Amino acid sequence: MKLPLKLLSLGMITMFLVGCIEDKSTEKETSEFKVPVEYYKLDNGLRVILSQDATSPTAIVAVYYNIGFRIEPKDRTGFAHLFEHMMFQGSKNLGKMEFVKLVQQNGGVLNGSTRFDFTNYFEIVPSHKLETMLWAEADRMRGLDISQENLTNQQGVVKNEVKVNVLNQPYGGFPWLDMPQYANTNWYNAHNFYGDLKDLDAANLEDVASFFDTYYSPNNAALSVVGDFDMEETKAWIEKYFGDIPAAELPEQPDISEPRQEEEKEFVKNDSLANKPAIALAYQMPERNTPEYYAMGLLDQILVQGDNSLLAQKLENEKGFTSDVSGGINYLGNMFNYKGPMLWMYDLTHDKETSKEDILTAIDEVMADLDNTLSQEMIDRAIVKIRSQLYDDIGGTFGLGRADLLCSFALFDDDPARINSLEEEFKKITPEVVKRTIEEYLRKSNRTILVVNPLLADNEKTS
Structure with a gap:
């Protein structure tokens, strides 16, 4: 579930140390490092962020949906995580697990994860395969293959993941999964994010379809492209593949605030x-x-x-x-x-x-x-x-x-x-x-x- 976001290169370490010991002018130069950011929205509400970096001939496509553990439906604990798995079960033009094969056969890597406030998916591919990845992400945002067979299969996968990673592991869930349930008082922040096994079993096709139509819409998502790409060409591809996906009517966000803690x-x-x-x-x-x-x-x-x-x-x-x-x-x-x-x-x-x-x-x-x-x-x-x-x-x-x-x-x-x-x-x-x-x-x-x-x-x- 967790993305490997904390890898530090030797070059980065050297830059930090140099920034610490050189004179003030050098420190000022390093402190002025800026990430290039091109930000706009499509007519359907999709947030698009483009950031060029030509240091390697690779490109990243990342799609983040504004739905995480916190606001999944009550009595459907673990549903946000279950749906992360459902997103790999097939779409209109890509069959079951063909999304994964498409990325890997084109020399890329991919993953997805469910966090507190979002569910995300990403692919890292050679730059010349960027259009293919944009098409594939748009294909599954446009519609999934929601079937009882796929749902039943992924319910089993997720339940097994809970058993392997939490229930049958020493210190399983400690403290990342356990502590929010003890420290917080608001149900949205304090329930079992991995999901109660009974709740996972209770999920049905109507739940899945409703969840997808609501939360996996372009106006509830952000798309970023980072790496070596042509700006205008990429904008054209994004408009071509994502531009006509219809927006959804988003529900009012629940109150996720926590009261001030007054005692240990x-x-x-x-x-x-x-x-x-x-x-x-x-x-x-x-x-x-x-x-x-x-x-x-x-x-x-x-x-x-x-x-x-x-x-x-x-x-x-x-x-x-x-x-x-x-x-x-x-x-x-x-x-x-x-x-x-x-x-x-x-x-x-x-x-x-x-x-x-x-x-x-x-x-x-x-x-x-x-x-x-x-x-x-x-x-x-x-x-x-x-x-x-x-x-x-x-x-x-x-x-x-x-x-x-x-x-x-x-x-x-x-x-x-x-x-x-x-x-x-x-x-x-x-x-x-x-x-x-x-x-x-x-x-x-x-x-x-x-x-x-x-x-x-x-x-x-x-x-």
């Missing part, structure tokens, strides 16, 4: 397959695009990203409780490619000899001292790290990360050019804004703790 929550999950305890901590995020949102991005870098992060230093180097502190904003992507409420979260496994209380005491020491140790120098280092991550996202996988952000910003903000202002937004954040963010969003009463109880370890001990 704590839960235990028994795991019969886990052999070590684990713990995850989550905090409700500030609203997107606010100063506090960007400040949380910097605090994420300061607290959990990299070996020099404060929590890694405390829990790994100083205390020796764990060797794997990891976390971030949005475990199914990054801090930019979501729309609704989100959690900042981190997690770790540890030996049974280390108690939960020991870990929380050490964490509280870091958090209590954070306000006192915070400095402009610390913020500047965080900006360098987040700049590196941002360029990682933009440049990874032949530009797939760029396509991802362009489609996300088109869907959520009607402004894909936001991609070029992100770094400046972080640079605006002062120590005062960060301290204000710490006070409101890193308070204990905004914290949810989830502990994994490793039943396998107990069984091994008694056997």
Whole structure:
């Protein structure tokens, strides 16, 4: 389900390091890097974003639909994910799995995924196959082969995926799938995104047809093309293949807001397959695009990203409780490619000899001292790290990360050019804004703790 958006090239690393150590003029030049963005809409409402990059003879076609886990119908949990699979079962001119064969036989790769706020599909192909991919994506947007045979088959595939990836795995779903169900209160943010097996079985052809007609319409989608292509030729192809697909009447979006969390929550999950305890901590995020949102991005870098992060230093180097502190904003992507409420979260496994209380005491020491140790120098280092991550996202996988952000910003903000202002937004954040963010969003009463109880370890001990 998850896209490989975080691949960093040696050239990118070198550029970041050079940008950090060279003189101010060079730093200014690197900070002025801009992603080319051509943005417009077709008459049917399809958002189109074109971004040229001639560094390799490849092109990416990415189609993002404004439907994800959050707003799938009640009593049809997992339906957004089920439909991701249905999109490969055939369309008017391409039979079952022929879409996949078409891409692969033309030297390309493809994937799809379901996230909190979108479902996406992409192909990376040699540039001269761009028209073919645009035609194929338009063909399945125009209409699917919705049959009982295909539905029954994919219900089985998805249920098996749930069993393999979650139910029969140690720490399955921990914490990315589990934590939203504990930390959030609004059903849309707190239900089982993978889907209850009974709900998956209950899906019928009428559900599938209605879902497709509503959410897989051009006015609920964004199309980005990134790579080596001719601008005018590509615009003509997009109009030719997508222009006459009819728009749909979109339903009113449900309320997905979360109330302010007023008290700390704590839960235990028994795991019969886990052999070590684990713990995850989550905090409700500030609203997107606010100063506090960007400040949380910097605090994420300061607290959990990299070996020099404060929590890694405390829990790994100083205390020796764990060797794997990891976390971030949005475990199914990054801090930019979501729309609704989100959690900042981190997690770790540890030996049974280390108690939960020991870990929380050490964490509280870091958090209590954070306000006192915070400095402009610390913020500047965080900006360098987040700049590196941002360029990682933009440049990874032949530009797939760029396509991802362009489609996300088109869907959520009607402004894909936001991609070029992100770094400046972080640079605006002062120590005062960060301290204000710490006070409101890193308070204990905004914290949810989830502990994994490793039943396998107990069984091994008694056997």
